[in-house]
Amino acid sequence: MTSLSERQVSGNGSRPTMRQVAELAGVGVKTVSRVINGEPNVTAETAQRVLDAARALDYEPDLHAGNLRRADRRTRTLGLLVGSVDNPFAGAVHRAVEDAAAGRGVAVFASSLDDDPQREREAVSAFLRRRVDGLILTTATAKQTYLLPELRRGTPIVFVDREPSGIEADAVVSDNAGGAARAVEHLLSHGHRRLAYLGDLRGITTAHHRREGFLDAIRGGGIPAADVHVIEDLHDESSAREALLRLLDGPDAPTAVFSAQNLITIGALHALRDRGRHRDTALVGFDDIELADLLEPGVTVIAQHPEDLGRIAAERVFARLDGDASPAHRVVVGTTLIVRGSGEIPPRS
Amino acid sequence: MTSLSERQVSGNGSRPTMRQVAELAGVGVKTVSRVINGEPNVTAETAQRVLDAARALDYEPDLHAGNLRRADRRTRTLGLLVGSVDNPFAGAVHRAVEDAAAGRGVAVFASSLDDDPQREREAVSAFLRRRVDGLILTTATAKQTYLLPELRRGTPIVFVDREPSGIEADAVVSDNAGGAARAVEHLLSHGHRRLAYLGDLRGITTAHHRREGFLDAIRGGGIPAADVHVIEDLHDESSAREALLRLLDGPDAPTAVFSAQNLITIGALHALRDRGRHRDTALVGFDDIELADLLEPGVTVIAQHPEDLGRIAAERVFARLDGDASPAHRVVVGTTLIVRGSGEIPPRS
C-alpha cells in the first residue's frame, strides 16, 4: 500500500526498530527499552507482550544507537592487537582475552600487525573509530606516545607481551630476561661453553630482554664473550634455519643453541636435522611449541604462559573500566623450564 | 567555570566531536564531515584548516554515530565464529578473513564456540546487536534455521568448513569425503587391511563426510567391515589417545590408523608412542599439523587449505555486500596428500 517504505536491496532490507516492536506490542518505546534492558517497573504481563512482539519481528536491539545516548557510553567491545592471529602464542592470548571478555558480554576485535608499526597505527585508529572500550596490544612500534591522548581521555590501554615505551600504561609481560638466563644456566650446567643465541629483531623489547638475560648468564658463568655467537634480527623460520646452518658449517660450531622465539626454534630444529646434528647439539627454545614432546629428542623449552598473559591483561582493562585509577601496573608472569631432552645433550668431546 | 560539563571519570573523559572540530576550524559541521569522508566541494585551504583542527584535538570520527544516518548503514565490521581462536586451523582461517577484510577497511570480530550450540546463538546475537555487515561461521548447531530471518533481511551469511543445514546460504568447505577416501586408498595401496577410523563428534558435518569417505573407500577396496574399527565422538587429544590405546591393547589391533582431525591426530601420535608402535603402525591424519615433518617418522596427512577457505568465505561475503544476489554458492576446496613417512609404513606381517 504505502510506497514510502519500499526498498530495492536484495533482501527486504528492513530491520525492525524498537518503535516497531512498541507498536506491535501496543506500548511506548520506553517500555520496550525497559524490557530489553531488564529495567524495573514493568508488569510481567506487559513485559511478555513486548518479548512476544520482539520475537515475532526477530528484533535485535541496536547497541550502537543506544550507546549514543547511554550514560556510560560503553560499546562492550575490546580491541586486541597481536603479531598474527595465526601464531599459536597469539592464539592462546586471544582465547584468554575472549574468555575473560565473554563473561562480561564484551566482544573482541582482533587484528594482526606482522610487526609493522604502520599497521598498528591504522588498526588502533580503526578500533577507536569503532569506540572500543579498551585496547590490549602487543605493540609493533618503538614508541607509543601517539596513544597518550587516548590514555588521558580514560581509555584503558594494556600492553601484553611487550613493554610500552614513552607512555605509562599497564603491561603484562613474561619474565624474558629471567627465562633466558635460566636457559643458559641449564645449558652451562650440562657442561656447554660454546653457545649460540638466535634472536628476533632487535627493536622488539622481548628480544632485547631475552638477549640481556642470555648475556648476563653467560657472564655469570664465566664464559668468554668470544665463545658465544649472538645472531639477531631473525624473524621467521627460514632466516633462523639459514643462520644456524651457517654456524654449524663454520668453524667453532656451537655445542648448544638458545633460540629466543617459537618460530626461530622451529627454524633451528630444521637446521639441526638438515645437518644431522640434532642428537649431538643441545637446544633450548624460548616459548613452547606444539608436539615438542614427540620429537626425538624432545625439545626442552622455557615455556611462557600466554593464557595468563591474556587473562591478566583483560582483567587489567576491566579493572580500569571499573574505576581503578591507580598508577600503571607492570605484571611479570614467570616462565617454566620444561625438560624434554634436547637441552640435556652434553657437549661433543 | 561552567559546571555543566564536569565529569568524575578517571580520565578527563571527553572525546572531541565533529562539532568541536568545526568550531576550532571556524567552519560548519557539514564541512568537517566532507573533509573527514573525502567528499568533494571543499577548497584545499578549508580542508587543511579542518585537518589541522582534527589533528590538534586528536579527533577520531564516531563510525557508529555516522552509521545511524548513513544511507548504506554499513559498520564495516564482520563477525567470525570458529571452534576456537586457539586452534591452528581456525587461526589460519581467521588470518585469511582478516587479510581480505583489512583491504576494505573492515574490522573483524572473532568468537570461539567450542562446538557449543548455545554459545553460537549467543555469539551471533552479540554480533547482530553490533550490526556486523556479514557473518562467517563454522557452525556448532545442527540446524541454522534461526538465521533465516537475518538472511532474508539481506545480511550475508557464509558457512566455512562445515555445511549449513535447514538454510540455503553460501558455504566454503574442504573436500572431506574425497580427502578421507584418498587417505584410505593410500593405506590400502601399502597393503593394509585392518584399519581404524578415529573421528570427531558425529553431529559435526565434516566428521560425517570424512567417515562416509572413509567407509566408501573401504568398501571400494573390498575390505570386510569387520576388519575395520570405527571410533567416533572423540573430540580432543586425550579422548583420542585413550581410544587408540584401547585398540592397540585389544585383539585385532589395526595396522593402519586414519585420524580425522588435527587434535585427534595428535592424540593418536601420543598413543602410538605410549605403546612404542609408531614405527610399525601406519597413520594418516586429516588436516596438517605443525612440525609433522620433524617427527620420526614424519606424519603423512591430508592437508586442508584453511587460508583458501577463509579467503574465499570473505570474498563471498563481500560479493553479497556488493549486490551479488545469485543462488547460494557451495565452494569445495580440495585437499592435498602430503607423504612424510607414517602413512607408508607397511603392515606388520
Added chain:
DNA sequence: GTGAAAGCGCTAACAT
C-alpha cells in the same frame, strides 16, 4: 563551496 535543519535508533530526564 558552505551551512542549517531534520532525523537515524536508542536512552535520559521528566512527565503523568
Added chain:
DNA sequence: ATGTTAGCGCTTTCAC
C-alpha cells in the same frame, strides 16, 4: 507502571 520530549554524533537534504 508507562509515556513524552529532547538529544547523543553524525549524515542527509536542501537552502544559500
